[in-house]
Amino acid sequence: MIDLYVVTDSSLSRGRTDAEVARLAYEGGAETVQLRIKGGDGCSMLSQAKEIREIAYEMGRFFIVNDRVDIALASDADGVHLGQDDMPLEDARRLMGDDALIGISVSNVREAAEAYEGGADYLGIGPIFTTSTKPDAGVAIGLDAIINIRREVPEIPLVAIGGINRGNIKDVILAGADAAAVVSAVVAQDDIRGAAHDLRDLILKIRPHVPRR
Secondary structure, rough: OOOEEOOOOOOOOOOOOOHHHHHHHHHHOEEEEEEEOOOOHHHHHHHHHHHHHHHHHHOOOOOEEEOOOHHHHHOOOEOOOOOOOOHHHHHHHHHHHHOOOOEEEEEEEEHHHHHHHOOOOOEEEOOOOOOOOOOOOOOOOOHHHHHHHHHHHOOOOOOOOOOOOOOOOHHHHHOOOOOEEEEEEEEEOOHHHHHHHHHHHHHHHHHHHOOOO
């Protein structure tokens, strides 16, 4: 699931459904799409989740549901992404099983270490830069957070998120992130497929130059 990780946001997608966005993002090279619907009803979210799951299966990609373990289970998603105030990791693991991918949002070394020790499959670190796509994201924590967390938990995949775009995605990878999660940099673009392709291409070009830590 490493390289480009796209998070949906229907308020930015210019009338396109989350499933339409997901297909275009996958076609552009995104390995993972996370369905994030804040405040929506469960029925509509499940409908979109099932549609994205079919697309992901067809294309051999990963599909993650944000927050909602029930939607992830009902749609047969590959996993779920949980925030610090969502269902505890141990309970999500018990419900979803050992094969599910469970990501945890972290913003500091302590949270990262706890998530790693608790059995998270990857960490979502952020917000790295200031972002307007998630009002409750908190204050930007900067690139040093990636460096510090990578030093503390070198074995687990790190996905950086928050204000990432063409202008700063190289810095995120050079700091030690395995992947970059983006929202508006893909979802809000006229050419979603092209935007995803360009961002993934930047990641692949910079990765050989990442210093060993």
